[in-house]
Amino acid sequence: MGTFYSHRKLAEDTYIEIAGVEYEDFEVGQIFEHRPGRTFTAEENRRHALRSADLSIRNVDAVYNDKVYKGEQLIAETLILSVVTAMTTKTFNKVVANLGWKNIQFPTLVRAGDTIYAESEILGKRESQSRPAQAVLHVRTRAVNQCGDEVCAFERRLLIYKRGLGPYEAAGY
Amino acid sequence: MTEFAFASHVPVGENRYRERYGLDFEDFAIGQTFKHRPGLTVSQQDNVEDALDTLNQAMLHFDEHYASKTEWQRPLVVSTLTLQHLIGLTWKTFGKKVRILGWADISMTGPVFGGDTLYAETEIKGKQDIAEDPSRGRLTVVTKGINQNGALVCSMEYDLLVYKRDYMPFAQANY
Numbered sequence: 548m549g550t551f552y553s554h555r556k557l558a559e560d561t562y563i564e565i566a567g568v569e570y571e572d573f574e575v576g577q578i579f580e581h582r583p584g585r586t587f588t589a590e591e592n593r594r595h596a597l598r599s600a601d602l603s604i605r606n607v608d609a610v611y612n613d614k615v616y617k618g619e620q621l622i623a624e625t626l627i628l629s630v631v632t633a634m635t636t637k638t639f640n641k642v643v644a645n646l647g648w649k650n651i652q653f654p655t656l657v658r659a660g661d662t663i664y665a666e667s668e669i670l671g672k673r674e675s676q677s678r679p680a681q682a683v684l685h686v687r688t689r690a691v692n693q694c695g696d697e698v699c700a701f702e703r704r705l706l707i708y709k710r711g712l713g714p715y716e717a718a719g720y
Numbered sequence: 721m722t723e724f725a726f727a728s729h730v731p732v733g734e735n736r737y738r739e740r741y742g743l744d745f746e747d748f749a750i751g752q753t754f755k756h757r758p759g760l761t762v763s764q765q766d767n768v769e770d771a772l773d774t775l776n777q778a779m780l781h782f783d784e785h786y787a788s789k790t791e792w793q794r795p796l797v798v799s800t801l802t803l804q805h806l807i808g809l810t811w812k813t814f815g816k817k818v819r820i821l822g823w824a825d826i827s828m829t830g831p832v833f834g835g836d837t838l839y840a841e842t843e844i845k846g847k848q849d850i851a852e853d854p855s856r857g858r859l860t861v862v863t864k865g866i867n868q869n870g871a872l873v874c875s876m877e878y879d880l881l882v883y884k885r886d887y888m889p890f891a892q893a894n895y
Contacts, residue, residue, distance in 0.1 A: 566777065566779065583775070585775060591773070595804070596808065598766070598770075598808075599804045599805050599807065599808025599809075600758075600760050600805060600808045600809050600811075601807070601808030601809075601811050602741075602811050602812075602815075603741075603742075603811045603815055603817065604741055604815065604895060608893075610893060611893040611894075611895060614892050614893040615893055621819065623804075624807075624819065624820040625800070625803060625804035625807050625808075625820075626804070628800055628803070628804075628823075629770070629774050629798070629800035629801070629804060630774050630775070632774075632776075632799075632800050633771070633774035633775050633776035633777075633798075633800070634775065636775075636776050636777040636778040637777045640777060640778055640779075642778055642780065643790070643791070644796065644799075644828065644831065645799040645828055646827070646828060647825070647826050647827040647828050648823060648825070648826040649824070649825050649826075650822075650823075650824060650825075651822050651823035651824075651826070651878075652822045653820075653821070653822055656819075701823075713790075714786065714789030714790045717789040718783070718785055718786040718788075718789040719785070719786075720779075720786065
């Protein structure tokens with residue numbers, strides 16, 4: 548079992564918080580349970596739509612939503628994906644850039660009031676050919692609702708700094 | 721000679737026109753490309769708020785001092801904020817979307833920074849009827865995000881369900 552640390556000692560009785568797990572400490576097959584969970588509300592879904600410049604009628608007209616969509620307060624797929632991806636950032640914090648996703652699925656609908664929890668499995672890791680200070684992590688993230696039903700799953704590749712090669716010291720991290 | 725396509729308004733009475741939201745499933749054909757307008761400028765403030773709203777802890781998005789020490793030299797926009805804006809900007813064409821079924825692929829092909837302006841365009845790649853539900857059909861599309869300099873920043877392929885023409889609840893709801 549690996550040991551991961553949340554703080555680094557700066558001096559006697561002085562500690563600084565660490566953001567994220569080091570690339571070198573990830574191993575294929577590890578699973579990270581992300582916390583906290585997160586509850587979705589109807590109001591944030593509406594705000595998300597408006598902020599996204601999305602004028603789809605169901606987001607702004609409840610009468611229409613009642614008649615066409617039988618009043619179901621479904622959470623937008625882009626909001627679910629944003630939140631599930633964001634949930635992984637405490638573990639996958641040493642990121643240079645997010646390269647992309649594959650095979651994003653929504654097996655169970657998410658409704659206002661639902662709470663989701665996410666976990667990520669390390670599928671692969673390799674050093675970058677073109678960027679010697681960086682490496683590529685390949686992960687599968689899945690999220691379940693409060694009943695344990697899978698609501699979102701995807702694979703993702705992200706570019707992360709190798710140990711000691713990020714901007715952390717220069718930025719006071 | 722300018723050519724036009726697809727009605728923006730539906731006549732509902734004498735000199736009375738109702739704005740139409742979204743094309744019907746029947747209007748789509750494989751190979752069509754839709755350039756969505758307007759575009760949207762993303763600010764660094766939007767970026768901070770999105771990161772905080774979603775509990776995103778990657779400080780590359782909201783700690784400008786840290787970001788100044790990275791190769792980007794300034795905060796990078798949360799990639800899901802870019803893609804939610806791109807999906808949002810498509811509503812005028814895809815307003816009759818039932819829902820998105822899933823993405824086969826999303827590639828973030830270039831960085832997006834506060835102050836950049838995003839434009840979306842979508843190509844129709846596949847179209848099929850749903851045997852068990854005549855009210856809707858399934859489209860496979862590729863939406864691209866292009867910034868103010870014409871650079872491709874995101875490309876994504878996804879499947880969505882779209883309502884068919886004259887599907888009654890739209891009329892019942894006065895749309």
